[in-house]
Amino acid sequence: MLLKQLANRLLSLRSVSVQRFLLNPCGSYYTPIACSLQCVRFKYTPNKGVQGIRNRKSQFESNVNQQENEDSEDRENEEFGQSLNLDDSEYDLVANGAMRVTRKSTQPQNVLVIQPYVKWSVKRTTNITPEDQIQEAEALIHSITNWRVAMSIKVPLESLERKTLFGKGKMEELKQIVNELRYNKSHNQQPLTCIFVSKGTLSFAQKSLLEATFKLPVMDRYSVLIQILRLHATSAEARLQVAMAEIPYIWGQAKDYNTSKSTKLGYSLTDTQRDILKTREKKLKAELERVRAHRKLLRNKRKQNNYPIIAVVGYTNAGKTSLIKALTQEQAIEPRDQLFATLDVTAHAGKLPCNLEVIYMDTVGFMSDLPTGLIECFVATLEDAMLADVILHIHDVSHNCYGAQKQHVEQSLKSLTDNLIASGAEEPATLPTIINVGNKIDLLARGKRTIEDFQGFLVSAKKQNGLMPLLEEIEQQVLKTTQRRKITIRVPSGGPEMSWLYKNSAVVNIKADQTNAQILLMDIIIKESVLQQFKKQFCK
Ligand SMILES: Nc1nc2c(ncn2[C@@H]2O[C@H](COP(=O)(O)OP(=O)(O)OP(=O)(O)O)[C@@H](O)[C@H]2O)c(=O)[nH]1
Numbered sequence: 118m119l120l121k122q123l124a125n126r127l128l129s130l131r132s133v134s135v136q137r138f139l140l141n142p143c144g145s146y147y148t149p150i151a152c153s154l155q156c157v158r159f160k161y162t163p164n165k166g167v168q169g170i171r172n173r174k175s176q177f178e179s180n181v182n183q184q185e186n187e188d189s190e191d192r193e194n195e196e197f198g199q200s201l202n203l204d205d206s207e208y209d210l211v212a213n214g215a216m217r218v219t220r221k222s223t224q225p226q227n228v229l230v231i232q233p234y235v236k237w238s239v240k241r242t243t244n245i246t247p248e249d250q251i252q253e254a255e256a257l258i259h260s261i262t263n264w265r266v267a268m269s270i271k272v273p274l275e276s277l278e279r280k281t282l283f284g285k286g287k288m289e290e291l292k293q294i295v296n297e298l299r300y301n302k303s304h305n306q307q308p309l310t311c312i313f314v315s316k317g318t319l320s321f322a323q324k325s326l327l328e329a330t331f332k333l334p335v336m337d338r339y340s341v342l343i344q345i346l347r348l349h350a351t352s353a354e355a356r357l358q359v360a361m362a363e364i365p366y367i368w369g370q371a372k373d374y375n376t377s378k379s380t381k382l383g384y385s386l387t388d389t390q391r392d393i394l395k396t397r398e399k400k401l402k403a404e405l406e407r408v409r410a411h412r413k414l415l416r417n418k419r420k421q422n423n424y425p426i427i428a429v430v431g432y433t434n435a436g437k438t439s440l441i442k443a444l445t446q447e448q449a450i451e452p453r454d455q456l457f458a459t460l461d462v463t464a465h466a467g468k469l470p471c472n473l474e475v476i477y478m479d480t481v482g483f484m485s486d487l488p489t490g491l492i493e494c495f496v497a498t499l500e501d502a503m504l505a506d507v508i509l510h511i512h513d514v515s516h517n518c519y520g521a522q523k524q525h526v527e528q529s530l531k532s533l534t535d536n537l538i539a540s541g542a543e544e545p546a547t548l549p550t551i552i553n554v555g556n557k558i559d560l561l562a563r564g565k566r567t568i569e570d571f572q573g574f575l576v577s578a579k580k581q582n583g584l585m586p587l588l589e590e591i592e593q594q595v596l597k598t599t600q601r602r603k604i605t606i607r608v609p610s611g612g613p614e615m616s617w618l619y620k621n622s623a624v625v626n627i628k629a630d631q632t633n634a635q636i637l638l639m640d641i642i643i644k645e646s647v648l649q650q651f652k653k654q655f656c657k
């Protein structure tokens with residue numbers, strides 16, 4: 118029976134040349150020979166873990182503990198998801214009033230995008246041009262179903278810190294534009310319904326003044342992002358994080374409220390509403406703590422299961438999900454041309470050229486000019502990335518601002534690590550090895566497919582170009598950081614050595630010894646420490 122399974126497994130292998138060493142059971146080396154590449158597809162289903170790995174491994178292994186671990190991981194995920202109930206109509210009223218967002222909004226909106234920017238380059242806090250900022254603001258609007266951009270305008274200002282944001286003259290100009298779009302209809306023939314001022318956060322006073330002038334709802338980047346996140350959050354964990362992200366915004370809007378003044382400076386909250394907010398905040402904080410603890414538990418279990426973890430990070434829309442799809446050949450993954458399409462850290466099983474099974478972690482994207490309150494809520498999920506064995510940093514090299522995006526992600530990763538260290542995390546004090554991947558090279562003009570100063574691998578996830586050299590580099594780094602090596606080991610056919618190796622190492626190939634029918638040659642990838650255990654047990 119076992120031999121039949123092994124024969125089937127051998128039949129499923131395809132060849133590619135990788136160097137590795139022959140080793141006898143007692144550890145002496147023979148000459149390097151070629152090994153095989155196996156392409157197996159694994160299916161990931163949300164909250165079900167990595168199905169392929171489990172199914173396939175259970176064929177060969179009697180690794181009951183691991184099965185139990187994975188089953189309990191499933192159970193925990195399910196139980197974890199069931200314990201959350203975030204629906205609260207009273208809270209919704211408060212949130213909608215402060216942010217102009219609605220739960221599950223499918224109502225079409227026709228939006229005027231206003232991009233304020235600082236005229237004088239010395240005062241600018243960003244090296245992204247106003248044109249690029251507009252592009253990003255439009256992409257945010259297009260990420261919401263049924264929302265359209267009626268028109269985009271950039272408005273040069275002396276400073277973004279002014280109490281009223283725009284001066285009187287600018288306000289008049291804007292009012293005229295808004296009226297024209299409202300009454301004469303915009304170029305897309307729809308009446309204007311909403312205004313998006315693409316600035317991190319507007320104070321309640323700024324927003325009220327603009328709304329009173331334009332007679333339309335006004336949103337800032339924070340509230341547009343919350344709207345996107347609310348719509349894209351499907352898992353319990355993502356919904357929890359988005360819910361938490363709303364709270365600092367509402368407190369911020371209410372901060373300047375002063376009943377003694379006639380002008381509206383802040384969002385007014387009744388005592389009951391304050392209580393609702395406080396209670397919700399407390400509950401969410403406790404739940405987020407639980408997320409952290411839960412993630413740590415899963416991380417430890419994954420470690421016990423010995424799969425190397427590769428975190429895929431990058432600016433939003435850079436192609437993280439698409440690259441994972443290309444590397445794992447997992448057809449069920451559907452990348453979308455939307456910002457913040459991925460909000461959950463999800464695990465996807467893949468194989469390296471040497472046949473070692475690894476897990477790719479998809480992560481939420483980064484974006485510049487994101488308010489800190491919003492980022493903090495996703496830190497728990499990003500912690501997983503910081504504690505991976507290897508990080509793939511995906512860059513969209515076809516994007517005008519790819520340099521600025523790269524810088525932003527690098528800074529964010531650095532501050533995430535610093536925070537982890539400050540919070541006394543049990544694990545590494547430094548970032549894992551980072552492999553830079555320049556994606557979307559198919560969008561570069563032909564003959565211009567090299568990027569000056571880009572130190573990394575240029576690929577097209579969509580066209581599946583340039584993946585093999587990248588996979589080889591991932592393999593090298595994974596083996597190095599996890600202190601694994603590829604060896605071939607001679608063992609008696611059907612003996613205890615075989616099942617021990619199945620349980621404690623990654624078996625990538627097996628063949629019969631030509632000179633002795635009782636002996637099998639097992640190609641394995643094994644940690645140095647585990648190899649020493651093997652020798653101790655079987656090489657007496
Ligand atoms: N032309 C081209 N498009 C690509 C490539 N890779 C990804 N895309 C497209 O870019 C868009 C975003 O891709 P995703 O893989 O969802 O990007 P992401 O980084 O996961 O985005 P978020 O999860 O929203 O942060 C999709 O429309 C993809 O089809 C590529 O190599 N070439």
Ligand SMILES: [Mg+2]
Nearest residue numbers: 437438458459
């Ligand atoms: Mg994604």
